[in-house]
Amino acid sequence: EKKVYRFDEGNAGMRDLLGGKGANLAEMSNAGLPVPPGFTITTEACNDFFVNEEVLSDELMEQVTQAIADLENRTGKKLGHPENPLLVSVRSGAKFSMPGMMDTILNLGLNDQTAAGLAEQTGNPRFAYDSYRRFIQMFGDVVLGIEHYKFEEIIMDVKEKRGVQLDPQLDADDWKKVIDLYKTLIKKETGQEFLQDPIEQLKQSIHAVFSSWNNTRAKIYRKMNHIPDDLGTAVNVQTMVFGNTGEESGTGVCFTRNPSTGEKKLYGEFLLNAQGEDVVAGIRTPQPIAELQDSMPDIYEQLVAICNQLELSYKDMQDIEFTIENRHLYILQTRSGKRTTQAAIRIAVNMAREGILTREEALMRIQPEQLDHMLHRRIDPDASLKTWAKGLPASPGAASGQIVFDADQAEALTKQGKKVVLVRPETTPEDIHGILAAQGILTSRGGMTSHAAVVARGMGKACVCGCEQLKIDLRNKTVTTEDITLREGDLLSIDGGTGQVFIGEVPMIDPELSPEFQELLAWADEKRKLSVRTNADNPSDARKARELGAEGIGLCRTEHMFMDPERVPIVQEMILAEHEDERKQALARLLPIQKEDFKGIFQAMDGCPVNIRLLDPPLHEFLPHLEELLVEITKLQVTGQEATPEYRQKENLMKKVRALHEFNPMLGHRGCRLGMVYPEIYRMQVEAIFKAAVECIEEGVRVEPEIMIPLVGHVQELKRMRVLVEEVAEEIMRQSQMAVSYKVGTMIEVPRAALTADQIAGKADFFSFGTNDLTQTTFGYSRDDAEGKFLHIYVEQGVLPHNPFISIDREGVGELVRIGVEKGRQVKPGLKTGICGEHGGEKASIQFCHEVGLDYVSCSPFRVPLARLAAAQAAI
Ligand code: ADP
Ligand code: MG
Ligand code: MG
Numbered sequence: 001e002k003k004v005y006r007f008d009e010g011n012a013g014m015r016d017l018l019g020g021k022g023a024n025l026a027e028m029s030n031a032g033l034p035v036p037p038g039f040t041i042t043t044e045a046c047n048d049f050f051v052n053e054e055v056l057s058d059e060l061m062e063q064v065t066q067a068i069a070d071l072e073n074r075t076g077k078k079l080g081h082p083e084n085p086l087l088v089s090v091r092s093g094a095k096f097s098m099p100g101m102m103d104t105i106l107n108l109g110l111n112d113q114t115a116a117g118l119a120e121q122t123g124n125p126r127f128a129y130d131s132y133r134r135f136i137q138m139f140g141d142v143v144l145g146i147e148h149y150k151f152e153e154i155i156m157d158v159k160e161k162r163g164v165q166l167d168p169q170l171d172a173d174d175w176k177k178v179i180d181l182y183k184t185l186i187k188k189e190t191g192q193e194f195l196q197d198p199i200e201q202l203k204q205s206i207h208a209v210f211s212s213w214n215n216t217r218a219k220i221y222r223k224m225n226h227i228p229d230d231l232g233t234a235v236n237v238q239t240m241v242f243g244n245t246g247e248e249s250g251t252g253v254c255f256t257r258n259p260s261t262g263e264k265k266l267y268g269e270f271l272l273n274a275q276g277e278d279v280v281a282g283i284r285t286p287q288p289i290a291e292l293q294d295s296m297p298d299i300y301e302q303l304v305a306i307c308n309q310l311e312l313s314y315k316d317m318q319d320i321e322f323t324i325e326n327r328h329l330y331i332l333q334t335r336s337g338k339r340t341t342q343a344a345i346r347i348a349v350n351m352a353r354e355g356i357l358t359r360e361e362a363l364m365r366i367q368p369e370q371l372d373h374m375l376h377r378r379i380d381p382d383a384s385l386k387t388w389a390k391g392l393p394a395s396p397g398a399a400s401g402q403i404v405f406d407a408d409q410a411e412a413l414t415k416q417g418k419k420v421v422l423v424r425p426e427t428t429p430e431d432i433h434g435i436l437a438a439q440g441i442l443t444s445r446g447g448m449t450s451h452a453a454v455v456a457r458g459m460g461k462a463c464v465c466g467c468e469q470l471k472i473d474l475r476n477k478t479v480t481t482e483d484i485t486l487r488e489g490d491l492l493s494i495d496g497g498t499g500q501v502f503i504g505e506v507p508m509i510d511p512e513l514s515p516e517f518q519e520l521l522a523w524a525d526e527k528r529k530l531s532v533r534t535n536a537d538n539p540s541d542a543r544k545a546r547e548l549g550a551e552g553i554g555l556c557r558t559e560h561m562f563m564d565p566e567r568v569p570i571v572q573e574m575i576l577a578e579h580e581d582e583r584k585q586a587l588a589r590l591l592p593i594q595k596e597d598f599k600g601i602f603q604a605m606d607g608c609p610v611n612i613r614l615l616d617p618p619l620h621e622f623l624p625h626l627e628e629l630l631v632e633i634t635k636l637q638v639t640g641q642e643a644t645p646e647y648r649q650k651e652n653l654m655k656k657v658r659a660l661h662e663f664n665p666m667l668g669h670r671g672c673r674l675g676m677v678y679p680e681i682y683r684m685q686v687e688a689i690f691k692a693a694v695e696c697i698e699e700g701v702r703v704e705p706e707i708m709i710p711l712v713g714h715v716q717e718l719k720r721m722r723v724l725v726e727e728v729a730e731e732i733m734r735q736s737q738m739a740v741s742y743k744v745g746t747m748i749e750v751p752r753a754a755l756t757a758d759q760i761a762g763k764a765d766f767f768s769f770g771t772n773d774l775t776q777t778t779f780g781y782s783r784d785d786a787e788g789k790f791l792h793i794y795v796e797q798g799v800l801p802h803n804p805f806i807s808i809d810r811e812g813v814g815e816l817v818r819i820g821v822e823k824g825r826q827v828k829p830g831l832k833t834g835i836c837g838e839h840g841g842e843k844a845s846i847q848f849c850h851e852v853g854l855d856y857v858s859c860s861p862f863r864v865p866l867a868r869l870a871a872a873q874a875a876i
Helices: 012-029 044-051 058-075 110-123 125-142 148-162 172-190 198-212 215-227 288-293 297-314 341-353 359-364 368-375 407-415 428-438 451-459 515-527 539-547 559-563 568-576 580-605 625-640 645-660 672-677 679-698 715-736 751-756 757-761 771-779 783-789 793-798 809-829 843-851 861-875
Strands: 004-008 036-043 088-095 105-109 233-239 248-255 267-272 316-323 330-336 392-395 400-406 419-425 440-443 462-465 470-475 479-480 483-486 491-495 502-503 530-535 551-556 609-613 704-709 743-748 766-767 832-835 856-859
Touching: 004 058, 004 110, 004 288, 012 036, 012 233, 012 297, 012 330, 036 058, 036 088, 044 125, 044 198, 044 233, 044 470, 044 743, 058 198, 058 233, 088 198, 105 125, 105 198, 110 125, 125 148, 125 172, 125 198, 148 172, 198 419, 198 440, 215 428, 267 316, 288 297, 297 316, 297 330, 297 559, 297 715, 316 551, 316 856, 341 359, 341 368, 341 515, 359 625, 359 861, 368 625, 368 843, 392 451, 400 407, 407 419, 419 428, 428 451, 428 515, 440 451, 440 491, 451 462, 462 491, 462 625, 479 766, 491 856, 515 861, 530 539, 530 793, 530 861, 539 580, 539 861, 551 580, 551 856, 559 568, 568 580, 568 645, 580 609, 580 679, 625 645, 679 704, 679 715, 704 715, 715 743, 715 757, 743 751, 743 757, 743 809, 751 757, 757 766, 766 809, 771 783, 771 809, 783 793, 809 832, 809 843, 843 861, 856 861
Parallel strands: 400 419, 419 440, 440 462, 530 551, 530 856, 551 609, 609 704, 704 743, 743 766, 766 832, 832 856
Antiparallel strands: 004 036, 036 233, 088 105, 088 233, 248 267, 248 316, 316 330, 392 462, 400 491, 470 479, 479 483, 491 502
């Protein structure tokens, strides 16, 4: 079985087997790009390795040995040869890129002899010993598990003794000293000498890279990014090229477009006289790529040409690693670049305009959930703020919070509900949980392609990096500029779009949609079949939603209007009324208030349909809790106030609360069952709707009210409620001498309604599937109890594939929706159907709504753009 592929045997389509890095190295080799030769060990070999209790099979090692021999032939060098040694890198590379999560070893093949040989051969002993110490360090870290900082400390000591600041200032003898100290460290930590046999070095490195698939940070990263755990990683063994031979050499990373803003401009960084990870590790802050144009114009031009070629061939923005060895350019990796949502949108739209992508392809490039990031608040540009420090704008968005200096602390405080900004000299993959928890990240070292920046962009977190004015003292937990010191817990704000850092909190404003975003959504609107409405019960939400593209209101909940603290006493009076007359008096006082509510919403929606649901929750929700009342009553008793009117009123209230008590309020006296028992409540609401409509029409505002009866389970309920609505509507129209066109329909939110949808449709102009309640009533779960107590266990154990309150359960709840639509349309072909549960703002559920042929989805205002895009993707 073939477990090893030479780069020229693969291609970009073989990601499953060769991993993303291997497949792309193969593709680039075959396209004639300057890729150092090498070979890839397959992900299957990795999975075998885990099945085989982490032992590398003889079969595999045989194929590896052959591939090495082949590499030796092609390069004219030999592994372990004292005068002309072949050196290789051993690189991890899974199907989906997991930057920095797994391990890579460079300069393998060096030992005491070959290092001396390399020094001789190149006439550059500084380079040879720098390479050797790097190899020992990486091998020590990755294979032997010796902590990274122990090596760094040794370098720091040597630099201090020599009185220099930067690694490249050390000479060959210094590096030899470092090597001796490294070897002593290794002896001390492992009890053994540093491994000299190159084949054994290779074997152990392959072993370690395979194992790194299962290190903790890789597991966390996969979980976060929904990457399956059983894919395994490939291993790439590649001939080394050297960016650390001197000032004519270097290494860098570049993006074919700006990954933060999406601007079409080569974007990247490089370091002269450096190797591999130096750029991303944030050890030295690199130079911007534009400076390469000045120092090595020919190389720069070659790089630009290659970038263009790669972008066109992959039809996507590429993130490219390169190394320059003595003015020769080599490409070491290409992959689709991680980017902010803002950049993703701009790139997709521009690529469609440039003809690289079709509009459909551009639409498919954006994950609907990502759009959330676009709707983040940002710092008010009109606020006059004093910038405390300025770094690189690594990932846009604004963040405010308490300063914390380590990832664990960030996680702990966030769990307590605090907002934090993680402040670090640089971050490493071990900090990932802290980055996830924090509002934003601020680093004092490292460039735009440093670890912190890459990870933050991927997560849509604000990040400012390379803020070099800041002196961060991790031991004393302070961050200092020349004159000001802040401590852990102090408030700090960052703007990842500008790189600015502010002391304290700063004013924020709502987001705006960029022109590219608008254009993308306009393309989505052309494609989608579903219309998109919003759930809104006040004018300002309604306006916001229209700005974001909502075409109507799919659910206006009237109970929120009753909850307003000023109105609660009137509502309570209404509930406490002993007789219908008393109740009507209270309702009469609510009427004008409710009418103004509807007017405001009609005005905001300006002619778009507005679906208003009559009162739904059980009445006791508007009364105080029994426990609270008991406490108050007891207090009055203890202080001898039993004769006061206040006491009597409280006692009355308590009686009513007791009377309204329900064993299972979710299935109790609510929805249209309220309208059946207290028709005067629904009459008042309908009157308010029609009076508001009439006034709007008089003012020249078009209105299209849809009156929705909740929780219907039997056609007889709807039949009666419809009569009620029609009576009131006709009365108002007669009084005002004005015609208002309107619809009456129902929510379908109990199984019986879906199953008898043909009967119900006879009395309904529309169905709105209330899938929150329909999920509760279909599963028999009360959501609040289920989510806290057992649902997560069901999901973890795979009883359910996902939480059905978040993404619709197609087989059960979805089936009821399908039946409801089908039966309803049999009776009434033009029946309007929509969904108004939270599912209306979730990608997979929207796909489902498209498939069953609903007319619209309705979701919260900020989800409207997501729904527009998801509906388009469903139609493509
Ligand atoms: P990661 O997946 O973490 O980016 P890589 O395998 O890409 O790890 O390697 C890390 C660094 O080492 C990269 O900067 C890469 O350019 C460099 N590198 C890898 N192989 C070679 C090589 N053969 N010659 C020179 N540099 C290399
Ligand atoms: Mg890489
Ligand atoms: Mg409901």
